[in-house]
Amino acid sequence: MSTVLESLNAGLHGAMEANESVYILGEDVLDPYGGAFKVTRGLSTAYPDRVITTPVSEAGFVGVATGLALSGLRPVVEIMFGDFVTLITDQVINGLSKYGWMYGGALEIPLVIRTPMGGRRGYGPTHSQTLEKLFLGVPGLRVLAPSAFTDPGGLLRAAIDDPGPVLFVENKLQYQRRLDDPAFSALESRLQVQEGYATAATVGVAGAPRPQLTIAAYGDMAERAAEAQLKMAYELEIFSELVVLEQLDPLGPSGDLPRALADSLRQTGCLLTVEEGTHTHGWGAEVVARAVETSAQKLGIARVAAFDSPVPASRVLEASVLPDVDVIVGAAQKLVAALDG
Amino acid sequence: MSTVLESLNAGLHGAMEANESVYILGEDVLDPYGGAFKVTRGLSTAYPDRVITTPVSEAGFVGVATGLALSGLRPVVEIMFGDFVTLITDQVINGLSKYGWMYGGALEIPLVIRTPMGGRRGYGPTHSQTLEKLFLGVPGLRVLAPSAFTDPGGLLRAAIDDPGPVLFVENKLQYQRRLDDPAFSALESRLQVQEGYATAATVGVAGAPRPQLTIAAYGDMAERAAEAQLKMAYELEIFSELVVLEQLDPLGPSGDLPRALADSLRQTGCLLTVEEGTHTHGWGAEVVARAVETSAQKLGIARVAAFDSPVPASRVLEASVLPDVDVIVGAAQKLVAALDG
Amino acid sequence: MSDAAARYRAMLRIRRFEETILDKFPTGVFHGTTHTYIGQEANAVGILDHIREGDSVFSNHRCHGHFLAYGGDMRGLFAELMGKATGICGGRGGSQHIHWRRFYSNGVLGSAIPVATGMGLAGRLRGDDDIVVVFMGDGAMGEGVIYEALNMAALWRAPVLYVVENNRIAQTTPIALAMAGTIPGRFEGFGVPALAIASSDVDEISLAASKAIAEVRDGGTPQALVIDTNRFAPHSKGDDTRSQEAIEALWATSCPIEIHASRLDPNQREELAAEVAEEVSQAFAAALADPEPDVEVGAA
């Protein structure tokens, strides 16, 4: 079980085995294809009656899954590309996230919507976006992102057990990340509960001096941030603590930062948020706002994100728009220099 | 021309008179009804061939309007309740905001989508939301909100002249606001260009001492903030500057704050953002992030917004969730006290 | 009580409830909005006669009649519209978003149709023979998600009865300006058989519904029932753009209560009327006296 993909796939197999109420719905999820990114591979062979391939009707089958969930089943829906969450916005915002609350609070909607976000594959403007920010701050919805630093399949299983709805944000390039990547063997990480069942991992270079900088990240950008962390430590003597959050929203109870992040920030006084989505109104904006609202000291602050542009198809254009390791390193350098100077 | 509603209506009449390419599309926009909130009243009588009442097909008619715009017409679309922008998300994010850019950059999409947001009328969880935050940070889209402190109809006409797509966010209770509200006669306001053709109004109590606090707001909450500003000045001797922004996004060029806001903040060092949408990942998060990123000093920071909850129907519950004048005053008081203390 | 009397009473309860809403709205006891079912009572009563304990019902903005015919509590609905703590959803939902047992409604047109379809499918997956009845208007049929749902319902044999209450108007828009093609043709294009009837007679509707529901239940397949019906009252309150005569013509020919009345003797009608009037006024008074919700609940 060495990649994020394998871990997620195993999580689905485990969940289906453990609970007969778990159903899979999505486009092209049947074997031998097993889904566009193979996360559902093997499931339809093992559980032919509980894997339902759907028409190309994202809003419709998310609605159908909501009906299943209201009826006590535990559907797990796949949206083939994260870009198509735009089609399910009404079902999510005016539907499944509200039904529990607005009908008086007693109903459960145990529904997971999984989808891969992200670019760097040249798929162009409608197949490369990182759009989870649309669903951050939707009351009644939990937004999770697995990480190779924690347990992707375990998080997915916990999401399936959640009595409420979850948007589970994967990333296309993340699928091939190794859980025990030897490139990260110099890093050590401390896990703690973030909120509910989500985990926060605090990652640092083993034996490094006290960190000057806190990096907050999730999903595939957390791995890139870790690469940047290593590079900074070895090449620039900039030492950082990377806080990887599995839960993007809610971040923490009532306006608070996740504790792992608050703890780190108290030490470093300096925050760099990292995400693949576009800069403006991204995840980082809320993290930054909470950080400054809850900090007594003046913090060093910067955000790394994609340019405020659609994602172009061309390799060079795409690379110029999406943040990579060097962009993280550059932003960190600038931030640390500004504080020193 | 004394209310926001009348000003918007006059703006539409003026635009249709000035330019034969302007078309109106929306549900129930024909006279004698003239639209659910009457913003389109009289238009179908004056221009029967250019006002098209639509089926209940929000995504569909926004798409149709995009086709009209791509063909050189200037459609103005009404979404009856702002809550239903969830249905047009794909057309906006993967369609009309991208077509100009992704097809090489030469196409124009002169399209305005108008819609009333907001609660306080007991309409319940699917007819009371303030959802523009969904569309903040969408590359290629301009998001505007009229204000009684500026010129609602003028802004709408400028939006109709814009070669690119605009989401024009109105508010149900704002419609009845007077442009020359005598309740605000003690306030004086300076106008300056915010970005493009949008205006920023810097509002203060005439003759008051130097402000201690900058309030950033838009739309109907700007009027509530002005009420709070007066109350604070007269009852609490807290003096503030209210910066009313017509353009919610982009806020300013490449990561900057709007100049009116930056200027005020440089004086006060203290920022309160005010909006009616839910707190987490609201408009205020980006404003706060930019403020701290661009300020040399440590700022006092707080955000006023709705609780992170759906909007309940019951009057008392609704009032407990949505921010009103007293909530603004309370937050300002706390913020100023924290800085003094 | 005879069937005829029970139906009369059921329709009258809806009628009087809705009249009370319209009557009292101006006094400010209700907060928000309302969409009354006046003129369409025979649909809910005729159809929901045939559902059973495990069946579910999904309704729309015009839900009060469906709710009362389902067996929902009148005081709880009044209280919900007043935003009281005792409202069926504790005041959170209001007029358009109600829930009780297996009854649900949502105010976003069309968006409940796939959800209802999923509820139907759940029954089939579990192997029971529970069904779902979902109500929609002619106007809602503009929403694309409905057709996504119909396709899946037919593909996956979801036992759902799709009821279209075709009053030929949506808010102020006559059907001719909003609908091309035909309603049954739309269902059939997606493989869902549709039966259309034009009637405000509760017995006729009940007969059609009984057949359709039996087929849905036994065949485990979706069906549509399209009923030509009439909205007598404004869309919400005071927003009717139709002429007075046009509305009076509807009343004259197609009031479901009038149509059904001849099946009862006058004494019984009077008795029932008095009983219902009493029930409605008591429910109203009780709801009015109920407490406001605890604010912590909303803010949480």
Next chain:
Amino acid sequence: MSDAAARYRAMLRIRRFEETILDKFPTGVFHGTTHTYIGQEANAVGILDHIREGDSVFSNHRCHGHFLAYGGDMRGLFAELMGKATGICGGRGGSQHIHWRRFYSNGVLGSAIPVATGMGLAGRLRGDDDIVVVFMGDGAMGEGVIYEALNMAALWRAPVLYVVENNRIAQTTPIALAMAGTIPGRFEGFGVPALAIASSDVDEISLAASKAIAEVRDGGTPQALVIDTNRFAPHSKGDDTRSQEAIEALWATSCPIEIHASRLDPNQREELAAEVAEEVSQAFAAALADPEPDVEVGAA
């Protein structure tokens, strides 16, 4: 050139272009994805024969064939797929998002259908007789927004020809698992007349299209043309789950180029083949030599 030769050449250009894409993809010259039109060439060629200067075309993910038949520049399309500065959209769009003159495509299934409908409507509002042709697959017909658009097209008489290229598969999903009802029935339910033909013969398709387009243009009303067709290649690249035999059977009976070939004499075919091969290889080489885009453009 005779009509027959022109059609042969047009289909061959598409075929060779797409083969080149599949052939060269593994070398890394293209970035991103591709969906080839191999097997369906007769549709684009037979239909777009009949459009005029002011007409518009909206296409989908499988757009290369439509683009070339529209008259689009081959080198510019190669360059777009390579992400070059000279690509028709400067490398921004890539394979699925292309535009040139009045030709557009989008990669989100279904979402272009209302946009194309609006383009058609614009012509009618301006009073000209330009029309719009929009292509979609059977799989895309799961998307609800299509039905919203059809309703408006019929209501407002938008001169749009809706072409469904029904290859009975969507990515890996056979039509039986994804579509209930019938394709023509779906159009007709929304008041849009539909003509269905099962053919890979470019002449037959051209004849049907000529009639349909004339009706759309003269009547100023929408129509649908549903063509049973066949996808010979994988959905994208290397992702075909169909059996080798099944695919071979399609080739054997329904290759549009084979079907049409008998109308040309062998010499002419060879000449055309050589000419097309030369054009494609020159276009490819030229695109390959073209410069990468200026990075500032993307980042701006």
